[in-house]
Amino acid sequence: MTVAQSTSAEPQENADWVSRFADDVIAESERRAPGKPVVVASGLSPSGPIHLGNLREVMTPHLVADEIRRRGRTVRHLISWDDFDRYRKVPNGVPGTDASWAEHIGKPLTSVPAPAGSAYPNWAEHFKAAMVEALADLGVEFDGISQTEQYTSGTYREQILHAMRHRGDIDAILDQYRTKKDPGKKPQQKNQKPVDEAELEAAEGSGAADEDDGSGGTGGYYPYKPFCGECGKDLTTVTSYDDETTELSYTCTLDGFTETVLLSEFNRGKLVWKVDWPMRWAYEGVIFEPSGVDHSSPGSSFQVGGQIVDQVFGGKQPIGPMYAFVGISGMAKMSSSKGGVPTPGDALQIMEPQILRWLYARRRPNQSFKIAFDQEIQRLYDEWDKLSAKVADGSALPADAAAYSRAIGVAGRELPRTPRPLPYRTLASVADVTAGDTEQTLRILSELDPENPVTALVSVRPRLDKAEAWITKYVPAESRTIVRTEPDTEALAALDEASRASIRLLLDGLDSHWSLDGLTHLVYGVPKVQAGYSADATAKELPAEIKVAQRSFFALLYDLLVGRDTGPRLPTLLLAVGAERVRRLLGA
16 A cells, blocks of 8 residues: 555554555655665744644654664655745734734745844744754754755755746646636635635645745746845746846836846745745655645645656655644633644643654544643543553554554654653642642652652653643633632531531541542542442442432532532542641531
């Protein structure tokens, strides 16, 4: 089965998509460039915060490259920073910017000032830096290529001159997909499917939203855009070009500036996106590069690029899958506070790198998935911890074990991990109740398992730090746990005898059950004992009414301890509150 033919209906034992892609890439590399390093590629535009959808553009080739390295092959993972792209708009919610940044629209990203207060020299470097830091945390090894440096240094000069000589061929290819523009309608490529708002956001992060293919000038078609020598913007039209002398003339449609230059010496411009991308495929010898589903329609950059790289530049289109979009669980709360979609750095504040790697490794590129910023992150960690246990005892399915191996490290090394990975939901509950008080946190964690106590918080970090960050940043204030400072005497006085008896049973058992497992046994056992059953009775031995009684007992305890009918897991909450305070709040 080839890369392009992979489906979502494959058996679990054959679901290690990374290995299959690595097989295909190695074979293709041997056909195209035998004996040379395998080249895989990603492209990122630092036009604003680089979000978790863009991360799939990197993680897909990274995982394949890492598998190739594990097999002892030399591989290069190129990340092209599209920092010579035009600045298209001022992103929403970026601190340190205002409407005045709109005056830079049309300039290269490296010519736009960084947001106010930034330590970086320009807009592109500011947003690139955050992504570089996140990729380092994720263990992603890559060779970064600045397109500003490539173009302004003249690296692509011969490729640019070649494209200009073959502008007629390029125009003919593009013309297959053009359609007449109706007045008042936004230009749309022939047969192009509509792109919803979320897809457009992802597309804009990779240059796919660049509609300008270089046509439209009265002097004919030219696949090259100069940046104006006066205003520095790309609102220019090439009016003439001479293939022999490379003399190029252009006019700026914004300020009327005109200039005639020798393209063989001129470095203040770039090929339009639909020509630039295939040019780079040929120049770098790229074997594997994924692309978003927005590139699957006729006339898209990837589809057109396949023809241009073959017919114009004498190269071959990379193999690689179309990858699906990444969703966010809990997006609404975060979007309202940050003004935009979350970045890898945001995710790494609340989850360990292994977990984030796992999310991208365990799903085939054509499968969409969500990254949790809400309560689902606790379930995600539970799932990860169960998989870790299965891998340890050898019961994990092969594909699951492979995804786990790719998540915990890269070829030759493992990523740093939490020495003692306590359940994330437990750590989050403790962080919630203690509000980050390290002394109280250590006290509670040391009592979870008295036979093997936590003696230093360093042993539960960085997972503890991630859980604290999640509680602080993404759990709404109304959902935070605030333990009562004084008993609710009115509620205690109104208790019926059955409720009083249940509390007495709990309090009588506190000392002998003071551990996480012990308190779990106790709080679930009280309703059983009250109903005349053994505290050790299993669910199969009990009537359905016991579950109802347990829920009622839990709600009673939550109300008396935190003034709500729900909260953190009761055993963790009891440990956090402390035995003495529990007795006082429950009216002992």
